[in-house]
Amino acid sequence: MLARTPKATEMDFAAALRIPPKxxxxxxxxxxxxxxxxxxxxxxxxxxxxxxxxxxxxxxxxxxxxxxxxxxxxxxxxxxxxxxxxxxxxxxxxxxxxxxxxxSLKPKIDAYRNAIGTKLDELEDLIGVGVLFYAASVQANVKLPSKLPGRCQGMLQHGIAMTRKILNGTE
Structure with missing residues (x-):
């Protein structure tokens, strides 16, 4: 699903983030x-x-x-x-x-960092939908046919939050 989301920027990071030869x-x-x-x-x-x-x-x-x-x-x-x-x-x-x-790679790395942050925001919003859906199912006392919505809160707390901490801990 993430592969279908639009690019955070127009920069091709696979091409831009190359170590120049010594x-x-x-x-x-x-x-x-x-x-x-x-x-x-x-x-x-x-x-x-x-x-x-x-x-x-x-x-x-x-x-x-x-x-x-x-x-x-x-x-x-x-x-x-x-x-x-x-x-x-x-x-x-x-x-x-x-x-x-x-x-000269610093601006490219900064752009990469910003693109990761943007994608994390998008992913957080997407997973947040599952958290709200699960909360609604609990309030309605309905058992969902999938465990995915119930795991979304954990993904936010342990996956996205930890990834954001790592990202924010970088220069």
């Missing part, structure tokens, strides 16, 4: 960021190892590494840090663009 640019940006992080970590590990080697040299033996070598390796970390920051900024930009695209 852009490949996000995966590429994530890959570039991971690569930049790996390069930064490798440069930092190289600097730490040189630092350990420098301070672990045995006095009285010819030095295998100088303090200048360690300092140079430390200074070489800065470009890797900048590359990692730039890659993260590019990734965040890609993610923000996708999140903006997802945010």
């Amino acid at each position: 852009p490949a640019a996000i995966a590429e940006a994530e890959g570039a960021w991971r690569e930049a992080v790996a390069e930064l970590q490798a440069a930092q590990a190289r600097h730490r190892e040189m630092h350990r080697s420098y301070f672990g040299q045995v006095p009285g033996q010819p030095p295998s590494i100088t303090g200048a070598d360690v300092d140079k390796a430390g200074q070489e970390i800065a470009p890797y840090q900048q590359k990692e920051r730039d890659a993260m900024k590019a990734l965040e930009g890609q993610r923000a663009a996708f999140e903006a695209e997802l945010a």
